[in-house]
Amino acid sequence: MTSQRTGTALPDEYLDDGERLGADELKDLQLSRLKATVRTAYENVPHYGKAFDELGVAPGDLHTLEDLAKFPTTSKAELRENYPFGMFAVPREQVARIHASSGTTGRATVVGYTKNDLDTWATLIGRCFRAAGAAPGALVHNAYGYGLFTGGLGLGGAERCGYTVVPVSGGQTARQVQLIQDFRPSLISCTPTYLLTIIDEFVRQGIDPASTSLTTAVCGAEPWTDGMRRELEEKLDVDAVDIYGLSEVMGPGVANECVETKDGLHIWEDHFYPEILDPFTGDVLPDGEEGELVFTSLTKEAMPIIRYRTHDLAKLLPGTARPNFRRMSRVTGRTDDLVIVRGVNVFPTQVEEVLFTLDGLSPHFQLILTRPGRMDELTVQVEARADLDSKSWDRVAADTEHALKERVGVTATVVVVAPETLERSVGKLKRIIDRRNLR
Ligand code: DLL
Numbered sequence: 001m002t003s004q005r006t007g008t009a010l011p012d013e014y015l016d017d018g019e020r021l022g023a024d025e026l027k028d029l030q031l032s033r034l035k036a037t038v039r040t041a042y043e044n045v046p047h048y049g050k051a052f053d054e055l056g057v058a059p060g061d062l063h064t065l066e067d068l069a070k071f072p073t074t075s076k077a078e079l080r081e082n083y084p085f086g087m088f089a090v091p092r093e094q095v096a097r098i099h100a101s102s103g104t105t106g107r108a109t110v111v112g113y114t115k116n117d118l119d120t121w122a123t124l125i126g127r128c129f130r131a132a133g134a135a136p137g138a139l140v141h142n143a144y145g146y147g148l149f150t151g152g153l154g155l156g157g158a159e160r161c162g163y164t165v166v167p168v169s170g171g172q173t174a175r176q177v178q179l180i181q182d183f184r185p186s187l188i189s190c191t192p193t194y195l196l197t198i199i200d201e202f203v204r205q206g207i208d209p210a211s212t213s214l215t216t217a218v219c220g221a222e223p224w225t226d227g228m229r230r231e232l233e234e235k236l237d238v239d240a241v242d243i244y245g246l247s248e249v250m251g252p253g254v255a256n257e258c259v260e261t262k263d264g265l266h267i268w269e270d271h272f273y274p275e276i277l278d279p280f281t282g283d284v285l286p287d288g289e290e291g292e293l294v295f296t297s298l299t300k301e302a303m304p305i306i307r308y309r310t311h312d313l314a315k316l317l318p319g320t321a322r323p324n325f326r327r328m329s330r331v332t333g334r335t336d337d338l339v340i341v342r343g344v345n346v347f348p349t350q351v352e353e354v355l356f357t358l359d360g361l362s363p364h365f366q367l368i369l370t371r372p373g374r375m376d377e378l379t380v381q382v383e384a385r386a387d388l389d390s391k392s393w394d395r396v397a398a399d400t401e402h403a404l405k406e407r408v409g410v411t412a413t414v415v416v417v418a419p420e421t422l423e424r425s426v427g428k429l430k431r432i433i434d435r436r437n438l439r
Contacts, residue, residue, distance in 0.1 A: 005230075007133045007216075007239035007259030009321065014130045016123070018270040019322055026324050030273055031065055033298035038062050038071065041304045044089035047082050048072075048306060068273065068296060069284045073307040076109060079248060084110045087303050095302050099247055100148045111150075111247050112302040120299055121154060124253040124268055126161030131266065131321070132241045133259035134187045134216050136162025141180055141214075143190035143198070144221065145170040145427050150251030151221055155189050155243075163187075170194060170426045173201045184213035192224040192232060192240070193425035196363055199235045200424070210237035216259070218243050220252060222428045223331050223349045227356025229262070231363050242330055248308050249295045255328055258321035266325040267316075271299050274328065275307065276316055279335055287316040292335065293328060311335045339369060339432060341378045344410045348431040351380055351412075354403050360388035360396045364422045371436040378412040380404070386419050 021029065039059040041048040051072040052058060061070060085092055087110075095112040102108065113121065129138070140158055144151030146169040159165040166183055168176055170190065176198050180188070188195065195217055202209040214236055220243035232240045241257040244265050254272050255265035267274050275284050276291040285291045293310045297303075311334045317327040333347035340346075348367055355361050365382035382400070384393055393416035400414040 005233050005239065006262065007241075009258065009260040010130055010133060010135055014135065016127060018268070019127065019325075021270065021324060023324050026270060027065065029270055030298060033270075034065065034068065034273060034296065035059065035062055037296065037298055037300070037304045038068075038306065040089050040301075041306050045087055045304070047078060047087060051078075065273065068275070068307065071306055073277075073282065073294060073309050074305055075309050076248070076311075079109045080107045083107045085112065087305075088112050089304055090114060090302050097153075099150045099153075099251065101247055102149070108148075109248060111251075114301040117250075117300055117302050118157070119160070120271065121250055121253060122157030122160040124250075124271065125155055125157045126163070127268065128218065128243055128253050128256035129158055129161070129163060129187065131256045131258045132187070132216050132218050132243075133239060134163075137164075138187050138216075139164045139166065139183060139185040141166050141168060141176070141183070141185035141188045143168050143170055143176060143188065143194060144252070149427075150245070150247045151427075154245070154251035154253065155218070173197055173426075174205070177201050177205055177207065180212055180214065181207070186213060187216045187218060188214050188238075189218040189243075191221045191425060191427055191429065192219040192228050193222065193429040194427060195219060195232055195236070195240075197424045197426065199232070209235050212236065214238050217241070218256075220244050223333050223337075223347070225330075225349050225352045225356065227353055228363060231356065244328065244331065246308075246310055246312075249297060249305060249310075250300065254295065261321045263320055264317055264327040264329045266319060266322045266327050269325045271297070273298055274316060274326065276314070277309070279311075279313075287318070287326065290315045290329075290332070293331075337432065339367065339376075339378060341369075341376050341410050341412065344408070346378070346408055346410045350408045351404065354407055355380075355382055355400065358396065358400055358403060360385055360392065361400065361416070362419065364424075365431075366422055366433055367431055368433045369436055376436060378410065380412050380414045381417055381422060382414065383419050383422055384416050388416075390418070 096115045097113045100108040100110045146152030199209045217238045217240040245252040245254040255267040273296040275294040279292040293312045297305045312331045314328045362383040368379040397414040397416045
């Protein structure tokens with residue numbers, strides 16, 4: 001399902017050299033970059049030297065792009081084992097910046113960038129913003145968190161490509177509204193759930209969110225649906241496009257939607273080589289089939305990454321607005337966000353999709369998992385919209401239970417709660433609250 005609203009693409013003169021490559025030129029470039037990456041990783045990162053040797057493959061075995069399938073994959077656990085700097089392929093002195101995942105469980109995952117890596121990253125953010133329809137010169141309100149998280153400083157790289165960046169970071173939502181009113185940005189970048197929080201704050205202050213200077217929202221870092229897109233676009237009167245990325249592969253800007261099509265994210269394949277694997281067997285799946293996204297970096301110097309298993313589920317599709325770059329479908333969810341209720345697999349995005357089809361429900365919801373007996377039970381708490389009479393809450397809850405059963409196949413208890421009762425997002429929202437006492 002694509003969005004109803006389509007935006008206007010920038011003229012072709014805004015395309016960069018990578019976006020202008022022909023199909024064969026792109027393949028040749030990918031292959032030469034891939035060969036160099038595999039060799040650098042093998043020679044300079046002890047982990048890869050060992051992993052290649054154990055599997056009996058050497059850089060010289062890579063003759064075609066498809067040969068990559070013979071090489072070992074890389075997991076988050078392996079990055080952790082090499083904490084902090086063991087995955088770097090250059091001396092630490094050549095690393096200009098370090099980011100790290102929050103590492104709520106176990107050690108953080110550390111990633112590093114040379115000066116050239118930071119330049120490439122900034123260039124790709126510029127490409128993302130142009131794909132979103134925003135020409136250099138635009139004023140960017142960047143509400144992704146600054147710090148070790150790659151969102152803030154990553155998108156902030158747009159300042160090197162002619163954009164004016166306001167590094168607001170996340171939180172202090174009343175101030176965000178004030179700055180949007182005063183500075184009059186045209187582009188806002190933040191997670192989709194934080195954008196909902198900002199929209200609510202506009203309403204709370206008595207300002208119509210559709211009246212702002214904003215024309216474009218670049219949202220990502222968490223899964224979201226076309227229903228959510230419509231909500232954001234209508235409330236804020238903007239074009240909202242999806243941006244994807246992950247620290248281990250670079251950070252934001254691995255793939256981005258084009259505003260004129262809003263049909264999934266074009267992967268910047270001149271810098272990242274994508275594969276889809278069967279998450280259970282590890283076999284490479286053909287384009288069009290859903291599986292786990294796996295990326296190999298093609299230009300990273302400080303921390304080349306070979307076949308990184310993202311745990312994100314998506315499929316590869318042919319290019320549209322950028323014909324030579326394949327698209328990835330929007331990420332349905334992470335393999336670790338999958339909830340299994342009485343044998344039925346559910347992702348929060350599937351619940352989100354259903355909620356947006358029912359009148360009277362707001363986009364604020366959370367999933368609560370419990371295990372009262374031997375089976376997991378799912379409760380969906382969702383806020384009513386302000387105009388839904390509280391006498392109707394039970395009826396809407398019953399309709400939602402029915403719709404979830406019908407469309408997702410899952411039996412859930414739906415509880416409609418009063419507006420403003422669920423916790424608001426300031427960045428990546430935790431959708432699932434696990435109250436199972438698992439030992
Ligand atoms: O979230 C990088 C980022 C920042 C992307 C800002 C976009 C905007 P990590 O913290 O390493 O990096 O988390 C990466 O977030 O594996 C996905 O599960 C999820 N994710 C990122 N973008 C999207 C998206 C940043 N557009 C993890 N849709 C990834 C769905 C996304 N999930």
